[in-house]
Amino acid sequence: MSTTSAPILQSWTQVVSPPCAASSTNFTPSIANTHGIKSFMGSPLQEHQKWKNSVKPRRKIRAAAVIAAPPAEEVKEFLLPSWADFDIGKAPVYWKTMNGLPPSSGERLKLFYNPAATKLAPNEEYGIAFNGGFNQPIMCGGEPRAMLRKDRGKADPPIYTIQICIPKHAVNLIFSFTNGTDWDGPYRLQFQVPKAWRNRDLDFFNRGLTEELSREGACEKAIFPDTSIVIDRCQIMGNLTLEGGDRCELDLVSGCLDPESPEYNPLANVDDGSCPPYSDSED
Numbered sequence: 001m002s003t004t005s006a007p008i009l010q011s012w013t014q015v016v017s018p019p020c021a022a023s024s025t026n027f028t029p030s031i032a033n034t035h036g037i038k039s040f041m042g043s044p045l046q047e048h049q050k051w052k053n054s055v056k057p058r059r060k061i062r063a064a065a066v067i068a069a070p071p072a073e074e075v076k077e078f079l080l081p082s083w084a085d086f087d088i089g090k091a092p093v094y095w096k097t098m099n100g101l102p103p104s105s106g107e108r109l110k111l112f113y114n115p116a117a118t119k120l121a122p123n124e125e126y127g128i129a130f131n132g133g134f135n136q137p138i139m140c141g142g143e144p145r146a147m148l149r150k151d152r153g154k155a156d157p158p159i160y161t162i163q164i165c166i167p168k169h170a171v172n173l174i175f176s177f178t179n180g181t182d183w184d185g186p187y188r189l190q191f192q193v194p195k196a197w198r199n200r201d202l203d204f205f206n207r208g209l210t211e212e213l214s215r216e217g218a219c220e221k222a223i224f225p226d227t228s229i230v231i232d233r234c235q236i237m238g239n240l241t242l243e244g245g246d247r248c249e250l251d252l253v254s255g256c257l258d259p260e261s262p263e264y265n266p267l268a269n270v271d272d273g274s275c276p277p278y279s280d281s282e283d
Contacts, residue, residue: 089157092117092177093187104192105171109164113147113177115184116157122149123179128160132175132186132223134167135202135209140219144178148225165222166191169208196259196266208267 081091094112095103103109115121115128122128129144147160164173171193176185197204213219255268256275263274 086112086114086117087156089114089116092184095189102192103166103189105166105194106168107166109166111162111164111175113160113162114157115160115177115179118184120177120179120182120184122158122160123181127158127179129178129180130160130162130175130223131178132173134170134173134213134222135206136174140213140223144180145223146225147177163224165224167209167212167218167222168194169205169212171202171205194266 081094083094085091086094092114094114096110096112097103098108101107111130113128113130120128126146127149129146131144133140145162147162149158149160151158160177166173171191173189173191174186175189176183176187178184193200193205213222255265255272256263257268257271258264258275259266261275263276265274
């Protein structure tokens with residue numbers, strides 16, 4: 001597989017986790033990325049940083065994130081390992097959610113990466129960077145974003161984390177890790193979708209996701225470096241805040257939330273009182 005030039009970071013400033021409420025980035029999937037990965041968009045580590053080294057794929061990159069990849073090469077489906085296996089380097093990736101349930105659309109997710117499991121040597125400047133997109137690699141990809149390093153003492157190598165606010169129309173996350181020279185991935189993590197949408201086809205989710213991420217700043221607030229700050233509230237309309245930062249709505253849609261009502265709006269996430277009242281007695 002041929003290699004292409006890619007940037008190496010000279011320095012970077014840690015980004016503080018943005019509020020859960022998101023707008024979105026201008027979605028123009030036209031940026032060519034490394035080792036055949038096409039059109040990643042999103043928040044770069046810093047726009048003035050330049051990558052200098054050639055990218056050498058650490059292993060064969062499989063399907064979904066590769067242009068014209070052989071059919072046999074597919075993205076590795078990611079299953080949650082035990083924390084013990086992750087901690088000692090038997091598994092490279094671990095995740096946890098705010099509510100302890102499997103990753104779901106509209107929820108918050110933290111990804112952990114242990115480079116010792118794949119022998120990916122951290123970059124001296126920024127460690128490990130993350131690159132990924134929802135439903136397909138181009139949706140919120142871009143230049144890799146530095147992950148937060150968590151030191152574990154002299155005996156154990158550091159691990160790295162990044163925060164994800166899952167869009168409501170996202171059905172999976174396809175992602176890879178890099179030190180600026182070598183790559184590990186791609187991996188794919190499946191999300192649970194709302195019950196009302198479980199019989200919808202993929203085109204429905206892709207169209208909804210495109211609309212969600214077409215708002216300025218949405219990708220930067222959907223995938224961002226982890227921090228030690230715990231967000232316990234989300235910004236809502238009218239400069240108000242809503243307690244409970246575990247919900248990461250990218251948009252607030254008012255409507256009837258009762259699935260039994262003829263006025264039910266499956267896209268709504270805020271009850272506006274439009275559901276017609278029911279009478280206890282029938283004529």
